[in-house]
Amino acid sequence: MADYRVLxxxxxxxxxxxxxxxxxxLYGILDFRxxxxxxxxxxxxxxxxxxxxxxxxxPVVEFGPIRIDTLPDYRGSVRQLIAEGVPVMVDExxxxxxxxxxADLIEGVQCLDTNELATRWDEYDGVxxx
Amino acid sequence: xxxxxxxxxxxxELPATRKPTKIVQRRWGLLxxxxxxxxxxxxxxxxxxxxxxxxxxxxxVRMWACGYANMLTQKAHGDTKLINTRDPEGFYPSSAHxxxxxxxxNPGKFAWIACTACSAERGATDHIAEVRFRxxxxxxxTIEAADQTVFIxxx
Numbered sequence: 001m002a003d004y005r006v007l008x009x010x011x012x013x014x015x016x017x018x019x020x021x022x023x024x025x026l027y028g029i030l031d032f033r034x035x036x037x038x039x040x041x042x043x044x045x046x047x048x049x050x051x052x053x054x055x056x057x058x059p060v061v062e063f064g065p066i067r068i069d070t071l072p073d074y075r076g077s078v079r080q081l082i083a084e085g086v087p088v089m090v091d092e093x094x095x096x097x098x099x100x101x102x103a104d105l106i107e108g109v110q111c112l113d114t115n116e117l118a119t120r121w122d123e124y125d126g127v128x129x130x
Numbered sequence: 131x132x133x134x135x136x137x138x139x140x141x142x143e144l145p146a147t148r149k150p151t152k153i154v155q156r157r158w159g160l161l162x163x164x165x166x167x168x169x170x171x172x173x174x175x176x177x178x179x180x181x182x183x184x185x186x187x188x189x190x191v192r193m194w195a196c197g198y199a200n201m202l203t204q205k206a207h208g209d210t211k212l213i214n215t216r217d218p219e220g221f222y223p224s225s226a227h228x229x230x231x232x233x234x235x236n237p238g239k240f241a242w243i244a245c246t247a248c249s250a251e252r253g254a255t256d257h258i259a260e261v262r263f264r265x266x267x268x269x270x271x272t273i274e275a276a277d278q279t280v281f282i283x284x285x
Contacts, residue, residue: 017175019168
């Protein structure tokens with residue numbers, strides 16, 4: 001494992017479903033963990049919605065008789081990241097602009113002001129715009 | 131082997147009852163032109179859901195894949211996606227597999243066209259056999275063969 005700490009920043013929320021399935025941006029964060037000594041995730045823009053706590057969405061789509069139940073499950077991935085000790089942060093103004101508050105977030109997700117988020121960059125060896 | 135006599139133009143003698151065949155282009159209910167790239171946003175999923183919704187109404191649908199949408203049906207995908215390292219035993223169908231299944235589920239009612247130019251430009255010419263190549267020179271005639279066309283951009 002390299003002594004290299006990364007802050008992954010995701011601005012764009014949805015990048016495909018049927019063709020993507022597990023291979024979404026959050027999978028990248030989860031999968032790269034083994035190579036890094038530390039990783040954290042900052043969600044901004046529309047991507048803040050992946051950290052909203054809700055249980056209605058089912059990762060399923062049906063095309064006639066063809067059922068695909070392996071669509072991306074972003075909120076499930078955020079829960080997994082939290083469970084595995086990865087810090088997940090959300091930009092507060094972007095969250096508010098979409099009509100949400102910190103109370104709507106998955107438990108464990110940090111809600112930070114834009115400037116406060118930016119001051120965290122120095123804590124990492126790399127800031128990746130994922 | 132059958133002997134064939136080729137006559138000079140204008141000298142053929144057809145029986146009086148035989149008239150020149152008029153080629154009638156088949157009509158389709160909906161033509162969906164998709165230029166958005168996979169893995170960029172939810173356009174591909176939305177287009178496929180729209181196609182299915184129209185098929186469910188008993189209408190016919192033709193998909194015209196433009197730009198990077200031609201990556202969806204490449205043979206190189208095989209039937210499954212790459213292994214999910216976090217779920218190695220899981221089954222994750224490839225986009226090519228899903229398109230093939232959709233075509234098989236709707237024989238004669240759903241068709242998938244690959245744009246020859248866009249495929250060649252991207253080095254993505256090895257489509258699954260179920261996909262039909264069509265030149266962009268036939269783009270407008272393809273639109274004219276559909277009752278409705280929805281052009282979904284995003285390339």
